Amino acid sequence: MEYFGLFLALGIPLAFLTLLMLWTANDARERGKSPVLVCLLVLLSFPFGLVAWLAFRPETMTPGRRRFNLEDYRSG
Numbered sequence: 001m002e003y004f005g006l007f008l009a010l011g012i013p014l015a016f017l018t019l020l021m022l023w024t025a026n027d028a029r030e031r032g033k034s035p036v037l038v039c040l041l042v043l044l045s046f047p048f049g050l051v052a053w054l055a056f057r058p059e060t061m062t063p064g065r066r067r068f069n070l071e072d073y074r075s076g
Helices: 002-030 035-044 048-056
Strands: none
Touching (some): 002 035
8 A cells, every 4th residue: 555655646746747758859850850859958957848849939831730719610
C-alpha cells in the first residue's frame, strides 16, 4: 500500500509531463520550430513556458490544412 502513494506522487506527474513533452514536440515540428528548444522552454519554465508557447506559437507549416474559421460552421 505504501507504493501506491509513491506511484500517485511520482508516476502520475511523470506521465503527464511525458505526454506534454510528446505533444509539444509534435506541435513544434508541425509549426516548423525546433522540438528540442520548445520542449526545453516548456519543461524548464513550466507552467509559464507552456502558456508562452500556446500564446505565441506560429501558424502550422503543414500544406493543405486550412485555418479554423467559425463562420464556416455557423448555420444561418
